[in-house]
Amino acid sequence: MxxxxxxxxxxxxxxxxxxxxxxxxxxxxxxxxxxxxxxxxxxxxxxxxxxxxxxxxxxxxxxxxxxxxxxxxxxxxxxxxxxxxxxxxxxLKNSEASTIFDLLIALNEFKLTELVEHIQSHLIDNNSSWLRLNFSRIYQISFDNENFKALQQFCNDILAKHPRMIFNSDDFDKLQESTLITLLKRDDLPMDESEIWDKVILWGKAKTPDLSSNMEEWTDDNFKSLKTTLQHCLPLIRYFQIPSKDILIKIKPYHSILEKSIWDDILAKHLAPDIPIISPILPPRKKVTIQLPLRKTSIITPSSSILTLQHVAEISSWIDRYSTIYDATEIPYEFKLLLRGSRDGFTGKVFHRLCSNIPDTVVVVKINSTNEILGGYNPLVWKVSNAEYGEYATTDDSFIFSLKNGNMDQSILSRVKNTSNAICYGSISYGPWFSNCDFGMGKYPNFTPKEWRCTKGDYEKHIRNSSGWFSIDEFEVFKIRKL
CATH class of the missing domain: 3.30.710.10 (Potassium Channel Kv1.1; Chain A)
Structure with a gap:
């Protein structure tokens, strides 16, 4: 025994x-x-x-x-x-995703490999939104560490569908050369080759010192420096898949950084296609068509009485900090309905019973008299606080918004600026609060159902034309999940 x-x-x-x-x-x-x-x-x-x-x-x-x-x-x-x-x-209770990721890196350094796989799974299962928001950093670090296989697969799955998450990121020009080369070697990047060329040139300029922003001022030495910077990247461009117009507009100004034989073959291919080409011809990239029709109708489950598919595409783009709005066929999230006021009730107790302790939620309300749709995204959980004056949770990724609808020609996005006050937790009578004033539910002391408040405090912009309390007609909360 x-x-x-x-x-x-x-x-x-x-x-x-x-x-x-x-x-x-x-x-x-x-x-x-x-x-x-x-x-x-x-x-x-x-x-x-x-x-x-x-x-x-x-x-x-x-x-x-x-x-x-x-x-x-x-x-x-x-x-x-x-x-x-x-x-x-x-x-990991109450730990920010950024802390958990730093923990993963440290565990790997301290050779505590038995935990590395578990922490990767935790991040992917519980913090996928944060991983997307910091995609460039996650991609680069994961491929620099052979033990991060799960994160590498997570990144590869995203890149196969949404390569612009890294190519259009603000820190693209900070990528290590080895990381960029890994990307360029992929045959399944669903991007036009001329666009890939633009990004490679952008990266090369950022990595090459003393280059004027005006190309007309460049010397031969400047072009030679750029060629040296890109010497391992240029052979990976699929030049013979770039249309003639882009050859003239995009490639020709930089033709001196190419090997003479490649430039000669590019010209021959477009001017005299019957002449044999001696340069290696890389295969076209496989633009895999993502088949989404079957899931398209279930992006919002069940259907929302407030949000349209276009609204969901816009909110998803904001979550991923994507510079353009997702096409409705490329929305990478499912919005699963947790609460509907007209079905479940409008009180704080109902909200906490159905939504507490669930991360990655989107809250939306509808005001029929003005046709306004207001809402917010919380990557953290909601919970009840027994502290006398409530308590705050810190995040860089929450935001509130007003969606284009009716007389609203443009949506308004307002990201958190005072991150330490991003989310506010109160008693069970309070509903969701983005800071303690910017947007939320629960008017002390009566806590009248359907009473919400909106002012400008800890978030960047006001999402309404007026400040103070107002009445809503519908209220929904969604759990978002990566598809």
Missing amino acids: SVKILDQLSQDFTQLLENAYDYNVVIEVGEQQNIKFFKVHSAILYQRSLYFRQKLTSAIKKNNVIELKLPNHSIKVFDIIIRYIYGGVVS
Whole structure:
């Protein structure tokens, strides 16, 4: 017979970490004014982490204590890791997606590979919206680490459908060359080759110093510098798939950065197509047609009494920080109805019963008298707070909006600016609140159903022409899920 009392063992070792009894290692984490010292035990570090085993074998003791420094790690992340090393438990409750991703990177560095796969799955299952919002960074880091196979597959699945998420991102020009080369080697990029050329030139200019924004001022040395920058990327362009007009307008101004034989063959292909070409001809990229008709009718399940498919496309584009609105056939999310006021009720209690503790939700209300559709997106969960003055949750990704409808010619998007006050939690009588004033439900002390408030505070813009309380006619909450 064998008895396993692992919970008690975990608690005992966690207590040993907290009371630091007979410690012989001090780890300094952070830098400058944000530093914390962790007093730990070499025997536990040696046995539980290959990273620390290697560090300890070469460490020098001072007064019988080993000192280690980790200046490039956050205190919050290292606290999670050291507690896992001692107690075998990782708690991600209330952790921001950015913290969890930093944790994944640190776990990989500390060679705690048994957790890497689990954390990747957690991010993909619970924080896919955040992964999309930070796609360029996620893509680059995941392909720089061979242990991040699940994230690599997640990125590949997205790129096969939405390559512009990385090519149109604000930090595209910060991509490492190896990452760009991996992209250019793909045969399944559903983009026109001339557009890919534009992006490669844009990246090359950003990586080449001392280039004037006016090409007419460029010298031969400038073109040679750009050619050197792009020497590993240019052979991966499918030049013979670019139409004549784009050859003239886009390629010709840069023809001096191409090998002479390639430029000659490009001209020959368009001017004398019967003449044999000696340059290697890469196959056309496979523009896979994404078959969406079967799911198109179930993007909103069940159908909404407020939102149209065009509204959902616009909200989805905002969630992904996409520069243009998704085509209705390319919406990457399902909107699953959690609550409808006319069906379930308009009170805070109903809201929390049906929507609390569910991340990635979109809240929308309809005002019949003005034809307004107002709403907001919360990537975090909703919950009840018993604090006297409520409490706030921090996120960079929430936003509120007014949708184009009736007399509204243009939608209004208002992203959070004071991120520490992004989401407000109150008593069970309150409904959803974006900050404590910008947009929300629950008028103290009577909490009259259908009473909502909208002002300008912690978000960028006002989404109504007037401030204060107003009455709504319908109210819906959706859980969004990646398709």
